Amino acid sequence: MNGNPSARVRRNRIILVVVLAAAAVVALGAGLLLGGGGPFAAAKGAGSTPTPTETARPAPASTAPPASVDTFDRAKFSLDDPNSIWVVVNKLRPMNPQDFVPSDLVPVDVPYTNEPELRQEAADAVIAMFQAATDEAGLTLASNSAYRSYETQVNVYDGDDTLTARPGFSEHQTGLVMDIGAESGECSLDPCFADTPEGAWLRDNAWRFGFILRYPADKTDITGYAFEPWHFRYVGVELATEMHETGVTTLEEFFGLPPAPNYE
Template structure:
């Protein structure tokens, strides 16, 4: 009986030892799993993603700047305010006379006649010279008929146009001076307050200093700081902004230094 009990006790001791050993082994395995190993384990790089593509540049549609239409009016028709008259381009017909001539209500030496549109513009310009600069302008000569040009022409082609070739015959031109008469129809007019104001401002009212000092080889005429030709505000502004000073150069016409 005592051997039976002893055997049972011994069996219990052995079973306990086995259980303790198993537990210790489990603890060692758990500790080993938590400790770093001698050889570091490389962490795999994340899969590289495709670089973001830049957004394409958004190009604004081109802005079309309207160009000046040089063909908008005729340069050949004597009724056109863009008519170009010079020693190579006579009036057609030679004895042309405008149908809309009116008396220009400004100070004058001789009664001035001009075409209605040109007259209205010159009245506005004379008034601006007075209001803006305190100047008083006057007409020395405006429309001249073919017959009058026959009487005036004295043979000097640099000073006076031949009949049928004169801008005065178009009804679009005025020789302007000061009411004082100082330097009227003389090159010294360019240095007067009136001459300077007209040179700098006539374009605003549709007028062009037709025979500049440096363009005799183009226009065929000596410098006339008093001779202003109406071409309309649209054209005068375009010429002013682009730096053209003669109709010949602006319209790409041949220079006209002499008659053919």
């Protein structure tokens, strides 16, 4: 059993090499299972390409909405010429001349309590409006007053500056105004007219025919007159529509004129 000593030494060396090799294999396998590096992992890591990082883009700058542009031509017609359909008459702006008489007055073929006259353009518009009230709502309107001369206004003026205009300061003298009521006479020339079907229809529809309610309930400090839901002023469809759409209810405000609550 002792054998040759040289042979034993060689055999022991071979056994040692085999054992070391087996241990190395075991160690390598364990490293791979645990996700370790090892020479292959290191090689893989060295050759891998890094994932590019996405560059953050700045948010687009917010854009303000375009400013609305007022394209309405406020200088289309004169505010001073008594022949203009836009003439503004109030306690600070008398008729000029004070005895002005429109040259194109015509009778207005509508029901009335006092036979009405208006300028031709306004008369045509009133007739169309009265017909529409009948066709659309079954209402019959009537004229209570229309054109009034300077001399007539002398007799109408009662001394109350919130209810009647002084001679030479009345819109009626322009030939562009009609005091409108129901043919029945209900609430004629009275604030309660606003609550009648006729008053409500005029309030909502007069602009379509070129008329504005000249003395609104909340604008006495601007116009100088108490609420007159019967007093309609012709300004033409173009201006009446613009005032309706913008919600501006007085000529003074629309044209940037001073309020006229009192006479100078």
